[in-house]
Amino acid sequence: MSNRIKGTKQIESASADEPTDVALLARICWYYFKEGQTQEAIAQRLSITRKRVNQLLGEARQSGLVQISIIGDRGPCYELEAALVERFGLRHAIVVPAPMPGSDVRPFIGAAAGQYISNELPRGGSLGIGWGGTINAAAQNLRPRQNMQNRVVMLSGGLAESTLINPYDNAAMTARALDATCSYMTAPMYAETRELRDALLKSEPIRSILDMVRRLDMALLSAIDLSEQSKSLEYGVISRETWMSLKDAGAVGDICGHYLNAEGEVVDHPLALWAVHPPLDSLRAIPALVLAAGGLQKLPIIRAAINARLCHVLVTDEDAAKALVAGKGYEPKSP
Numbered sequence: 001m002s003n004r005i006k007g008t009k010q011i012e013s014a015s016a017d018e019p020t021d022v023a024l025l026a027r028i029c030w031y032y033f034k035e036g037q038t039q040e041a042i043a044q045r046l047s048i049t050r051k052r053v054n055q056l057l058g059e060a061r062q063s064g065l066v067q068i069s070i071i072g073d074r075g076p077c078y079e080l081e082a083a084l085v086e087r088f089g090l091r092h093a094i095v096v097p098a099p100m101p102g103s104d105v106r107p108f109i110g111a112a113a114g115q116y117i118s119n120e121l122p123r124g125g126s127l128g129i130g131w132g133g134t135i136n137a138a139a140q141n142l143r144p145r146q147n148m149q150n151r152v153v154m155l156s157g158g159l160a161e162s163t164l165i166n167p168y169d170n171a172a173m174t175a176r177a178l179d180a181t182c183s184y185m186t187a188p189m190y191a192e193t194r195e196l197r198d199a200l201l202k203s204e205p206i207r208s209i210l211d212m213v214r215r216l217d218m219a220l221l222s223a224i225d226l227s228e229q230s231k232s233l234e235y236g237v238i239s240r241e242t243w244m245s246l247k248d249a250g251a252v253g254d255i256c257g258h259y260l261n262a263e264g265e266v267v268d269h270p271l272a273l274w275a276v277h278p279p280l281d282s283l284r285a286i287p288a289l290v291l292a293a294g295g296l297q298k299l300p301i302i303r304a305a306i307n308a309r310l311c312h313v314l315v316t317d318e319d320a321a322k323a324l325v326a327g328k329g330y331e332p333k334s335p
Contacts, residue, residue, distance in 0.1 A: 028053055029060050064144040080321040084314060087325055091312040096294075098318035105294040105317045110137020113220060113292035113315045118143035120288070121178070121218055126151040128219035129174050130256050131159075131167040131189075133231060134292045135222050139170050142177035150180035153212045155219060155283075156257045157187040157200075157276035165231055185209045187276040189237065189257065194273040201276065213278040219286045221310065223293035223301040224254040230297075242271060253301025255291075255310050256283060262300055264307025284309050294320045 024046070031037045031045070032053075039057070043050040060066040077095040084093035094116060096108045110133075117138065121127055129135060129152055152175040158168040168184060175182035186205050191197035200206050224232055226247055232238045232254070238246070249267040251259040257277035259267050266272060266280070283289070289310055293302050294317035302324065305311045316324070 025056050025060055025065065028056050029066050032057060033066060062144075067143070077318060077321075080318065080325060083325045084316075084321055087327075088306050088311075088314075090306075090314055091288075093313070093321070094315045095321045096315075096317050104133075105320075106132075106134045107137045109292050109294045109315055109317060110134045110139075111141040113290060114138040114141030115143070116290065116313070116315065117218070117220060118145075121150060124149045125217040126153060126212070126215065127174070127178070127180075128153045128155045128213060128216045128286065129167070129171045130155050130219070130221040131170060132165050132222035132224060134294075135170045135220060136165065136173070138220060138292060139173040139177060142174065144177055144179070146179045148179065150178045151183065151212075152178065152180045153183045153209060153216060154185040155213065155221075155278060157185050157189040157191075159189055159235075159237065165235055165237075183209055183212055185276065189276060190271065190274045191276060192274070194270075197274050197276060206276070210278055210282065213282045214285060216286045218288040218290065219283065220290050220292060221256055221283075221305075223291060223298050223305055225295075225298045225301050226251060226253050227297040229295075238271070245269065246271065252304050253298070255301070255305050255308065258283075258308075260301065260304040260308055262304055262307075264304045264309070280308070280310075288312055290315065292316075296320060296323060299323055 028042055028046070031042045032039065037045075039050050039053045043053045077097060080095045081093040084090055084095070094112050096112050099105055099108055113134065114137070117127065127150065152171055154167050154171045156167050159166045167189070171182055171184060174180070187200045191200060201210070224230065226232075226243060230243070233240065233243055246259055246267070246269055249269045250261040251267045251269065252262050253260060257275040258280060259269060259272060261267050290313045291302070291305055291311040292315040296319060299320060302314070302316065302320065306314075
């Protein structure tokens with residue numbers, strides 16, 4: 001494990017009544033991460049409480065003053081990354097080690113996606129944000145920045161309730177981390193009728209968002225599967241009746257509101273006429289599409305997204321990567 005301590009001009013304290021002394025914070029970080037002193041020893045040395053030392057170390061991680069990198073044997077993951085790029089013609093692949101059996105892979109994949117976005121989003125760049133728990137995890141793991149003139153744009157309508165998968169919450173969290181302007185798609189994810197959807201798409205607020213999508217530099221997408229474990233079912237985004245009818249229509253999952261079959265084609269289903277989202281051509285025109293998705297239940301929709309040309313960079317887990325590379329009778333669609 002390695003620790004990098006960065007210089008910074010100002011750190012906001014999580015405690016309003018105890019403003020953070022940046023020099024003190026840097027000194028504590030140096031003693032703890034570089035010299036290996038215990039929190040108790042640091043507290044005695046600086047005549048403060050151990051609780052205060054612990055609090056300041058937490059602030060240092062949260063603010064980005066300290067960045068922790070874990071260096072280990074990722075040889076198998078690197079090999080899988082190369083194999084994914086070669087097999088599917090990707091620009092890049094990131095494979096995280098397989099978590100413990102039964103663990104939720106989204107936090108791990110999201111953390112890797114957040115790090116990738118932090119490294120690749122340029123000054124003045126614009127980032128489109130999809131929806132889902134993996135996107136939420138990515139937003140929580142972005143490296144904080146300031147005054148980089150970034151913009152975050154929602155890529156779908158929102159949900160009525162605040163949850164880990166809500167596009168509004170994820171876009172806002174991303175924008176706060178990046179110190180970015182946030183542009184919301186002020187509409188529901190699904191309109192009640194096709195006529196209402198069409199009216200929303202013609203409205204000035206939504207048209208302005210759709211215009212922004214055509215000028216995005218990057219987009220972070222997630223893959224929503226239609227397995228029994230689907231978060232769309234768990235959070236009531238779609239009903240079980242709709243879920244069944246989507247599967248009957250051949251859908252294997254959803255990318256940014258577009259329900260795709262195994263070949264990456266949009267299925268013929270009424271929900272496609274009610275969704276408030278950018279058209280596929282606008283998404284495909286984005287120069288860098290980062291798809292963050294993992295878990296064996298998501299294999300069909302990950303494959304469909306690649307077939308649909310909605311993935312330049314894939315961030316996934318080791319087990320899913322192995323299955324994708326193995327193919328299991330699957331062959332990528334010819335361009």
